[in-house]
Amino acid sequence: MHETRKMPCYAVIFRSTQTDTQQGYAEMAARMQELAQQQPGFLGLESVRSPEGKGITVSYWQDLPSIRNWKENSEHQTAQRLGKQKWYRDFTIEIAKIESVSHFPQD
Template sequence: MSLIANTPKPPYYAVIFTSHRTEGDNGYGQMADRMVELAAKQPGFLGVESAREDVGITVSYWSDLESIRQWKANAEHQEAQRLGHDKWYSSFKTRISKVERDYGI
């Protein structure tokens, strides 16, 4: 998997998930890998980028807002969200943004 998502020409959407983890893995790594695998099968999914250090940041890219809503409603994803609230995150924030421009090499 590439470290930088190969996104199409804008516009598209970014879901930015920023978190601070609790101590220990407690199944987190396995679930995080599963969520990327599952999201990749969702209609409208364009890619993901993630960094996990003191603050975890995961950015997933989507073609439209409806695709994001469907991903949020996915039953397995909802279970991961519940576990995140209950044991993996001491704090988190989700932001949804429309990407108007992008550039790079």
């Protein structure tokens, strides 16, 4: 069974490379996922990371105001600041509008 989301929706694509300093990262990442799930307009999240520290997290949102509200969340801003100071060597954030989705195999 595949997730179904009302279309169109938006994806925030967060690509990153971690530093060697990861103290506190796992706890903060878990908290951010928990907090994001509580935000109005949140639709889902997927995340992968390679053994070399390259990662991609895609969060799905109902609309652009929901994304903006998440970005401005005070606890999320603290995590963003710590990410820049300690946990990420680099990162890129892209926002994409999703018009349609197809799955294989079909349900």
